[in-house]
Amino acid sequence: DTAVSQTPKYLVTQMGNDKSIKCEQNLGHDTMYWYKQDSKKFLKIMFSYNNKELIINETVPNRFSPKSPDKAHLNLHINSLELGDSAVYFCASSQDSSGRARGQFFGPGTRLTVL
Amino acid sequence: GQSLEQPSEVTAVEGAIVQINCTYQTSGFYGLSWYQQHDGGAPTFLSYNALDGLEETGRFSSFLSRSDSYGYLLLQELQMKDSASYFCAVMRGSTLGRLYFGRGTQLTVWP
Numbered sequence: 001d002t003a004v005s006q007t008p009k010y011l012v013t014q015m016g017n018d019k020s021i022k023c024e025q026n027l028g029h030d031t032m033y034w035y036k037q038d039s040k041k042f043l044k045i046m047f048s049y050n051n052k053e054l055i056i057n058e059t060v061p062n063r064f065s066p067k068s069p070d071k072a073h074l075n076l077h078i079n080s081l082e083l084g085d086s087a088v089y090f091c092a093s094s095q096d097s098s099g100r101a102r103g104q105f106f107g108p109g110t111r112l113t114v115l
Numbered sequence: 116g117q118s119l120e121q122p123s124e125v126t127a128v129e130g131a132i133v134q135i136n137c138t139y140q141t142s143g144f145y146g147l148s149w150y151q152q153h154d155g156g157a158p159t160f161l162s163y164n165a166l167d168g169l170e171e172t173g174r175f176s177s178f179l180s181r182s183d184s185y186g187y188l189l190l191q192e193l194q195m196k197d198s199a200s201y202f203c204a205v206m207r208g209s210t211l212g213r214l215y216f217g218r219g220t221q222l223t224v225w226p
Contacts, residue, residue, distance in 0.1 A: 041152075042218055043158065043219075044216070045213065090157060092158075103161075103163060104214065106158045108156075108157050109157055
């Protein structure tokens, strides 16, 4: 039983294209997140949604637009892809918006390569 | 802003004990978490400390000193499968789940 799932697992695309990554969690959690992990393994939060509402936007370029149709889904759409967007993108969820006591549960990641 | 410092690499042999330190500077500190990530895998939650002291979970323990802005992860009875990256992460703010990660410590366990 997959707790947090992401599709696709790999994404290879050309500069300038638009792409989306989907995320779903079946844990019944209220809060979902997007993280970016670069080639040096630096993991940085991008967005957080609580019950479909945006609560964190960490100065991410507005080419990145998250969408939460319901609290079990948080998708990430990226416009006009750039070389620097190449990274692994992780979706995560937590039971509440603090995510502290039981931590955040991460999906398997989507490796995005922009050529 | 915030900054977290942890060693980039640690090596040890099976059965040994290793301590991974983390020092942090941040405003609005609420707690310190630790995550494990195997190569090609996803980060997985290990522990969370909001109060000073030691929290023990099986072979892993985590410590926090808020006055020293310092914490550590202690791994005992090391096994080969413990070879992974370990990240400390500060939680800023009480309700917004703002988790900021250090750059990770690569632990290699040798037989």
